[in-house]
Amino acid sequence: MKYSFLLVFVFNFSVTLYAGKADTVSVYSNSMHKFIKAVVIKPGSYKKKYISFPVVYLLHGYSGDYSNWITKVPELKQYADTYQTLIVCPDGAFSSWYFDSPVDTAYRYETHVATELVSFIDNRYRTIADKNHRAITGLSMGGHGALFLALRHSDVFGAAGSLSGGVDLKESKNRFDISKRIGDTILQAAAWHDLTVINLVEKYTHTGLKIIFDCGTGDIFIDGNRRLHQKMLLLNIPHDYTERPGQHNWDYWRSNIPYQLLYFSNFFNLNK
Helix, strand or coil: CHHHHHHHHHHHHHHHHCCCEEEEEEEEECCCCEEEEEEEEECHHHHCCCCCECEEEEECCCCCCCCHHHHHCCCHHHHHHHHCCEEEEECCCCCCCCCECCCCCCCEHHHHHHHHHHHHHHHHCCECCCHHHEEEEEECHHHHHHHHHHHHCCCCCCEEEEECCCCCHHHHCCCCCHHHHHCCCCCCHHHHHHCCHHHHHHHCCCCCCEEEEEEECCCCCHHHHHHHHHHHHHCCCCCEEEEECCCCCHHHHHHHHHHHHHHHHHHHHHCC
Protein backbone atom coordinates (compact mmCIF):
# COMPACT_ATOMS: atom_id res chain seq x y z
CA MET A 1 0.00 0.00 0.00
CA LYS A 2 2.81 2.41 0.95
CA TYR A 3 4.64 1.43 -2.24
CA SER A 4 1.55 2.19 -4.35
CA PHE A 5 1.15 5.54 -2.62
CA LEU A 6 4.79 6.34 -3.32
CA LEU A 7 4.35 5.56 -7.02
CA VAL A 8 1.30 7.82 -7.21
CA PHE A 9 3.18 10.58 -5.38
CA VAL A 10 6.20 10.33 -7.67
CA PHE A 11 3.98 10.31 -10.76
CA ASN A 12 2.04 13.36 -9.63
CA PHE A 13 5.25 15.16 -8.69
CA SER A 14 6.70 14.43 -12.14
CA VAL A 15 3.61 15.70 -13.90
CA THR A 16 3.71 18.89 -11.84
CA LEU A 17 7.43 19.31 -12.42
CA TYR A 18 7.12 19.03 -16.19
CA ALA A 19 3.70 20.61 -16.70
CA GLY A 20 3.40 23.34 -19.31
CA LYS A 21 3.26 26.92 -18.10
CA ALA A 22 1.44 29.94 -19.54
CA ASP A 23 2.96 33.42 -19.38
CA THR A 24 1.28 36.70 -20.27
CA VAL A 25 3.60 39.18 -21.97
CA SER A 26 3.18 42.75 -23.22
CA VAL A 27 4.76 43.52 -26.57
CA TYR A 28 5.31 47.08 -27.72
CA SER A 29 4.01 47.71 -31.22
CA ASN A 30 5.99 50.36 -33.06
CA SER A 31 3.40 50.31 -35.84
CA MET A 32 0.48 51.07 -33.49
CA HIS A 33 2.36 52.85 -30.67
CA LYS A 34 0.98 50.77 -27.84
CA PHE A 35 1.60 47.64 -25.81
CA ILE A 36 -0.29 44.54 -26.90
CA LYS A 37 -0.62 41.40 -24.78
CA ALA A 38 -0.04 37.80 -25.75
CA VAL A 39 -0.06 34.44 -23.97
CA VAL A 40 3.01 32.22 -24.31
CA ILE A 41 2.59 28.56 -23.35
CA LYS A 42 5.87 26.77 -22.64
CA PRO A 43 6.32 23.00 -22.34
CA GLY A 44 7.58 21.77 -18.99
CA SER A 45 10.89 20.83 -20.57
CA TYR A 46 11.56 24.52 -21.24
CA LYS A 47 13.30 24.41 -17.86
CA LYS A 48 16.12 22.54 -19.59
CA LYS A 49 18.25 25.48 -20.69
CA TYR A 50 19.89 23.74 -23.64
CA ILE A 51 16.69 23.01 -25.61
CA SER A 52 15.16 25.30 -28.25
CA PHE A 53 11.60 24.84 -29.49
CA PRO A 54 9.40 25.28 -32.57
CA VAL A 55 6.51 27.75 -32.26
CA VAL A 56 2.83 27.61 -33.15
CA TYR A 57 0.99 30.94 -33.25
CA LEU A 58 -2.68 30.48 -32.35
CA LEU A 59 -5.08 33.31 -33.28
CA HIS A 60 -8.41 34.10 -31.64
CA GLY A 61 -11.64 34.97 -33.41
CA TYR A 62 -13.87 38.02 -33.81
CA SER A 63 -14.75 39.72 -30.49
CA GLY A 64 -12.09 37.68 -28.69
CA ASP A 65 -8.69 38.46 -27.23
CA TYR A 66 -5.30 36.91 -26.43
CA SER A 67 -6.66 35.01 -23.41
CA ASN A 68 -9.45 33.15 -25.22
CA TRP A 69 -7.56 30.02 -26.21
CA ILE A 70 -5.91 29.29 -22.86
CA THR A 71 -9.15 30.08 -20.98
CA LYS A 72 -11.38 27.94 -23.19
CA VAL A 73 -8.83 25.18 -23.90
CA PRO A 74 -6.55 24.82 -20.86
CA GLU A 75 -5.43 21.50 -22.36
CA LEU A 76 -3.07 23.58 -24.50
CA LYS A 77 -0.55 23.27 -21.65
CA GLN A 78 -0.64 19.50 -22.14
CA TYR A 79 -0.36 19.84 -25.91
CA ALA A 80 2.71 22.06 -25.51
CA ASP A 81 4.25 19.21 -23.50
CA THR A 82 3.10 16.48 -25.87
CA TYR A 83 4.47 18.17 -28.98
CA GLN A 84 7.40 19.96 -27.32
CA THR A 85 6.27 23.22 -28.82
CA LEU A 86 5.83 26.80 -27.68
CA ILE A 87 2.27 28.01 -28.31
CA VAL A 88 1.81 31.76 -28.66
CA CYS A 89 -1.65 33.36 -28.54
CA PRO A 90 -1.52 36.93 -29.90
CA ASP A 91 -4.11 39.64 -29.45
CA GLY A 92 -5.83 40.63 -32.69
CA ALA A 93 -8.19 43.19 -31.12
CA PHE A 94 -11.96 42.90 -31.27
CA SER A 95 -12.13 42.85 -35.06
CA SER A 96 -8.78 43.49 -36.77
CA TRP A 97 -9.03 40.52 -39.14
CA TYR A 98 -5.22 40.43 -38.83
CA PHE A 99 -4.40 42.69 -41.77
CA ASP A 100 -3.11 46.26 -41.91
CA SER A 101 -6.27 48.27 -42.48
CA PRO A 102 -6.16 50.45 -45.60
CA VAL A 103 -8.57 52.94 -43.96
CA ASP A 104 -7.54 52.97 -40.28
CA THR A 105 -3.88 53.20 -39.22
CA ALA A 106 -4.85 52.14 -35.67
CA TYR A 107 -5.22 48.60 -37.05
CA ARG A 108 -1.89 47.22 -38.23
CA TYR A 109 -2.16 43.66 -36.98
CA GLU A 110 -0.47 42.06 -39.97
CA THR A 111 2.67 44.00 -39.11
CA HIS A 112 2.25 43.30 -35.42
CA VAL A 113 1.79 39.53 -35.58
CA ALA A 114 4.02 38.61 -38.54
CA THR A 115 6.89 40.98 -37.70
CA GLU A 116 6.79 42.60 -34.26
CA LEU A 117 5.50 39.65 -32.24
CA VAL A 118 7.58 37.02 -34.04
CA SER A 119 10.70 39.12 -33.44
CA PHE A 120 9.79 39.56 -29.76
CA ILE A 121 9.21 35.84 -29.23
CA ASP A 122 12.44 34.82 -30.99
CA ASN A 123 14.43 37.33 -28.93
CA ARG A 124 12.78 36.58 -25.60
CA TYR A 125 12.37 32.79 -25.77
CA ARG A 126 14.49 29.86 -26.89
CA THR A 127 12.94 29.22 -30.29
CA ILE A 128 14.17 27.54 -33.45
CA ALA A 129 13.93 30.79 -35.34
CA ASP A 130 13.22 29.75 -38.91
CA LYS A 131 10.11 29.15 -41.00
CA ASN A 132 10.54 25.37 -40.88
CA HIS A 133 9.89 25.51 -37.15
CA ARG A 134 7.19 28.18 -37.12
CA ALA A 135 3.46 27.64 -37.84
CA ILE A 136 0.29 29.68 -37.47
CA THR A 137 -3.39 28.81 -37.17
CA GLY A 138 -6.56 30.17 -35.62
CA LEU A 139 -10.31 30.06 -35.41
CA SER A 140 -12.92 32.03 -37.39
CA MET A 141 -11.43 35.53 -37.90
CA GLY A 142 -8.16 34.01 -36.75
CA GLY A 143 -8.49 31.20 -39.29
CA HIS A 144 -8.64 33.75 -42.07
CA GLY A 145 -5.83 35.69 -40.39
CA ALA A 146 -3.54 32.68 -40.12
CA LEU A 147 -3.84 31.73 -43.78
CA PHE A 148 -3.60 35.38 -44.83
CA LEU A 149 -0.42 36.00 -42.82
CA ALA A 150 1.24 32.75 -43.85
CA LEU A 151 0.54 33.23 -47.55
CA ARG A 152 1.91 36.77 -47.48
CA HIS A 153 4.83 35.89 -45.19
CA SER A 154 5.91 32.45 -46.32
CA ASP A 155 9.48 33.44 -45.38
CA VAL A 156 8.27 33.64 -41.75
CA PHE A 157 5.80 30.73 -41.49
CA GLY A 158 6.39 27.32 -43.02
CA ALA A 159 2.99 25.87 -42.14
CA ALA A 160 -0.48 27.30 -41.60
CA GLY A 161 -3.95 26.22 -40.63
CA SER A 162 -7.48 27.41 -40.10
CA LEU A 163 -10.40 26.19 -38.01
CA SER A 164 -13.79 27.43 -39.25
CA GLY A 165 -12.07 30.33 -40.97
CA GLY A 166 -14.03 33.13 -42.59
CA VAL A 167 -11.94 32.66 -45.71
CA ASP A 168 -14.14 34.75 -48.05
CA LEU A 169 -14.58 38.21 -46.57
CA LYS A 170 -17.30 39.20 -49.01
CA GLU A 171 -19.53 36.51 -47.50
CA SER A 172 -19.63 38.68 -44.38
CA LYS A 173 -19.18 42.16 -45.84
CA ASN A 174 -21.98 43.59 -43.67
CA ARG A 175 -20.99 41.74 -40.51
CA PHE A 176 -18.13 41.38 -38.02
CA ASP A 177 -16.78 44.95 -38.60
CA ILE A 178 -15.08 43.90 -41.84
CA SER A 179 -16.29 46.98 -43.71
CA LYS A 180 -14.87 49.16 -40.93
CA ARG A 181 -11.45 47.67 -41.54
CA ILE A 182 -11.49 47.69 -45.37
CA GLY A 183 -13.89 50.46 -46.31
CA ASP A 184 -16.53 50.81 -48.98
CA THR A 185 -16.87 47.80 -51.27
CA ILE A 186 -16.79 50.03 -54.37
CA LEU A 187 -14.21 52.66 -53.40
CA GLN A 188 -11.99 49.99 -51.85
CA ALA A 189 -12.82 47.21 -54.32
CA ALA A 190 -9.15 46.32 -54.86
CA ALA A 191 -8.58 45.96 -51.12
CA TRP A 192 -11.67 43.79 -50.73
CA HIS A 193 -10.25 41.51 -53.40
CA ASP A 194 -6.64 41.47 -52.23
CA LEU A 195 -7.25 41.08 -48.50
CA THR A 196 -9.40 37.95 -48.66
CA VAL A 197 -7.79 34.52 -48.56
CA ILE A 198 -9.94 32.92 -51.24
CA ASN A 199 -8.52 35.43 -53.74
CA LEU A 200 -5.07 35.66 -52.21
CA VAL A 201 -4.22 32.03 -52.95
CA GLU A 202 -4.12 32.88 -56.67
CA LYS A 203 -0.97 34.97 -56.07
CA TYR A 204 0.84 32.45 -53.88
CA THR A 205 0.63 29.10 -55.60
CA HIS A 206 4.31 28.14 -55.23
CA THR A 207 5.25 29.13 -51.69
CA GLY A 208 5.82 25.56 -50.47
CA LEU A 209 3.61 26.44 -47.49
CA LYS A 210 2.13 23.42 -45.71
CA ILE A 211 -1.58 24.08 -45.27
CA ILE A 212 -4.26 22.39 -43.18
CA PHE A 213 -7.79 23.68 -42.68
CA ASP A 214 -11.09 22.30 -41.51
CA CYS A 215 -14.66 23.36 -40.90
CA GLY A 216 -17.75 21.94 -39.25
CA THR A 217 -20.52 20.80 -41.58
CA GLY A 218 -22.99 23.00 -39.69
CA ASP A 219 -20.69 26.03 -39.59
CA ILE A 220 -21.68 29.46 -40.93
CA PHE A 221 -18.48 29.49 -43.03
CA ILE A 222 -18.71 25.99 -44.51
CA ASP A 223 -19.53 27.19 -48.05
CA GLY A 224 -16.51 29.46 -48.20
CA ASN A 225 -14.23 26.71 -46.93
CA ARG A 226 -15.54 24.29 -49.53
CA ARG A 227 -14.96 26.83 -52.29
CA LEU A 228 -11.44 27.51 -51.03
CA HIS A 229 -10.72 23.78 -51.04
CA GLN A 230 -11.98 23.43 -54.63
CA LYS A 231 -10.02 26.47 -55.76
CA MET A 232 -6.82 25.15 -54.23
CA LEU A 233 -7.37 21.83 -56.00
CA LEU A 234 -7.75 23.67 -59.33
CA LEU A 235 -4.59 25.67 -58.63
CA ASN A 236 -2.68 22.53 -57.61
CA ILE A 237 -1.89 23.94 -54.18
CA PRO A 238 -1.16 21.02 -51.83
CA HIS A 239 -3.26 21.12 -48.68
CA ASP A 240 -5.11 19.02 -46.12
CA TYR A 241 -8.83 19.80 -45.88
CA THR A 242 -11.31 18.12 -43.55
CA GLU A 243 -14.98 18.52 -42.73
CA ARG A 244 -16.32 17.21 -39.45
CA PRO A 245 -19.70 17.41 -37.73
CA GLY A 246 -19.88 20.62 -35.75
CA GLN A 247 -20.99 24.21 -35.40
CA HIS A 248 -19.16 27.54 -35.13
CA ASN A 249 -18.38 27.17 -31.43
CA TRP A 250 -15.79 26.20 -28.84
CA ASP A 251 -16.93 22.59 -28.70
CA TYR A 252 -15.76 22.23 -32.30
CA TRP A 253 -12.52 24.22 -31.91
CA ARG A 254 -11.58 22.46 -28.66
CA SER A 255 -12.05 19.07 -30.31
CA ASN A 256 -10.17 19.87 -33.50
CA ILE A 257 -7.13 21.89 -32.46
CA PRO A 258 -5.23 18.67 -31.48
CA TYR A 259 -5.35 17.48 -35.12
CA GLN A 260 -3.71 20.66 -36.31
CA LEU A 261 -1.08 20.62 -33.58
CA LEU A 262 -0.23 17.05 -34.59
CA TYR A 263 0.06 18.16 -38.23
CA PHE A 264 2.44 20.96 -37.24
CA SER A 265 4.45 18.64 -35.02
CA ASN A 266 4.96 16.26 -37.93
CA PHE A 267 6.03 19.21 -40.09
CA PHE A 268 8.56 20.33 -37.48
CA ASN A 269 9.93 16.82 -37.05
CA LEU A 270 10.49 16.46 -40.79
CA ASN A 271 12.72 19.53 -40.61
CA LYS A 272 14.91 18.49 -37.70
